Amino acid sequence: MNETLLKKLCETPGISSREERVRELVISELKGLTDRIRVDAMGNVIATCDGKRPRVMLAAHMDEIGFMVKFIDDKGFLRLQPVGGWDPRNMVAQRVWVHGYAGKSLRGALQPSSKPIHMLTSEEMNKPPKIEEFYVDLGLPVDEVRKRVEVGDMVTMDRTMERIGDCVLSKSLDNRISVFVMIEALRAMKSHEVEIVAVATSQEEVGLRGATTAAFGVEPDIGVALDVTLANDFPGPADHEQVTRLGQGAAVKIMDASVISHPKLVHNLREVASREGIATQLEIMPRGGTDAGALQRSRVGVPSITISVPTRYVHSVNEMAHVGDIEAAISLLARFLEEAHQISFDKI
Numbered sequence: 001m002n003e004t005l006l007k008k009l010c011e012t013p014g015i016s017s018r019e020e021r022v023r024e025l026v027i028s029e030l031k032g033l034t035d036r037i038r039v040d041a042m043g044n045v046i047a048t049c050d051g052k053r054p055r056v057m058l059a060a061h062m063d064e065i066g067f068m069v070k071f072i073d074d075k076g077f078l079r080l081q082p083v084g085g086w087d088p089r090n091m092v093a094q095r096v097w098v099h100g101y102a103g104k105s106l107r108g109a110l111q112p113s114s115k116p117i118h119m120l121t122s123e124e125m126n127k128p129p130k131i132e133e134f135y136v137d138l139g140l141p142v143d144e145v146r147k148r149v150e151v152g153d154m155v156t157m158d159r160t161m162e163r164i165g166d167c168v169l170s171k172s173l174d175n176r177i178s179v180f181v182m183i184e185a186l187r188a189m190k191s192h193e194v195e196i197v198a199v200a201t202s203q204e205e206v207g208l209r210g211a212t213t214a215a216f217g218v219e220p221d222i223g224v225a226l227d228v229t230l231a232n233d234f235p236g237p238a239d240h241e242q243v244t245r246l247g248q249g250a251a252v253k254i255m256d257a258s259v260i261s262h263p264k265l266v267h268n269l270r271e272v273a274s275r276e277g278i279a280t281q282l283e284i285m286p287r288g289g290t291d292a293g294a295l296q297r298s299r300v301g302v303p304s305i306t307i308s309v310p311t312r313y314v315h316s317v318n319e320m321a322h323v324g325d326i327e328a329a330i331s332l333l334a335r336f337l338e339e340a341h342q343i344s345f346d347k348i
Contacts, residue, residue: 001323002260003163003183009160009176013099015066015083016203018154019043022062026200034198044214049186051195052096055300057220057339058135058196058333059291060182061204061213061227064172065315067155069098069136077135078108080155086203088112088131088318095158096136101194107158108136110209133238143252159317166322171308173319175204177309177326180228185333193341201291208258211291215298222265222303222340223295225332229253229308231281244310249279250329251308254296258289261295262275263305268343272335279328283308303345307333 014022026045029039034047045062065084067190072078078098094110112129136155138145161170168177179200186198197218201211233245244251253261254268273280296304309329312320 001327004167005183006168006177006180007161009180013097013154013156014063014064015068015154015156016063016206017043017083019062019202022029022176024220026062026093026183029183030186030198031272032182040214040217042210042213044210046214046218047198048199049192049196051193052341053195054221054340054343055195055197055219056222056224056337057215057295058152058198059201059223059225059292059295060178061175061202062179062198062200063203063205064156064174064176065205066157067096067170069149069151069153069155070147072142072149074142076140076145077137077290078145078149078155079135083132084085085315086131087315088129088134091131091134092129094283094317095282097156097158098136098138098149099154099156100124101153105150106138109138111230128321134207140262154259156246157317157342166324168322168323168326169318169320171317171319173311174228174248174314175226177321178312179230181226181309181326181333185337186332188330188334189337192337195306196337196338199222204291208289208291208294211294211297215295215302219299220295223264223292223305224333225290225292225304226329227290227308228311228314228319229285230288231310231312231316232290243285244281244283244308246310246312246320248281248310250332251281251310252289253283253285253292253306253308256285256289256306257287257304258293259304261292261305264343264345265303268339269332269336271309272339273332277336278332278335279324280332280347281310290317308324311345
């Protein structure tokens, strides 16, 4: 597995609406794998592999959850506007990068407005932090902060991607890991007859916005979203709450809160996986959604599905995925695209 590329994707900053740095990286990787590339008004990267109908649109969102600077107080501390769904329990005592329009990125400490543990009462100690209580300390006087930081500047978590055991651990595996899967699947294809439109979408974490407009413009016949899903196979959740498990293969989504996958696509992916010996598991996620929800509802409707990479600790700085599951997702997508011209939707 090309861990160097995955590491670059995960560590390149790009919150929703500020995907420009990761977008350039994606474009550079897709140039040799597709026939033409364009960027639309929403910042989606739309790369086409020429072929005949049906037209298959792949959607892997490239934005990560993060923050914007919303206020600089008189002491130089930054207050934040969340961009995407944060759990404040995962934000305590982290380090962040503040990417200033006016200069280079600055490293800072992310902390809740709270007294040190030495001064807390038992009641205060058991009080969970609220997201609006967090601030960033840049270790600079206020005049210097205001020279280098502006309201609206992007803030991302300061974490690298590392290999641990059979897994990778990083911030923003959601969803750079699926951008990686999309790129590597195009590389792994032996041939294809269908037209493939590979889209690295923008602003998924704030409401599937990029996929909504991209699908309207692309007009696909088949939609395949690529995303992570919950692997709750750790202490705490009951067995029936696990959704998926690490190391058991790529997940074929049955449904989530945004989409019920087209049954023919579910059947097709399962058939491909069985024939090719690709490890897969079935996924039903009670909450959350993917770009498939936008693909399915585009224009007159698009048969859609999601291929997911099981991931522990989603929307934290320690998202974890199994290398074998990533490789399974790449193989499953590549084999699916090689024979997608055979799929018929004459009857549901």
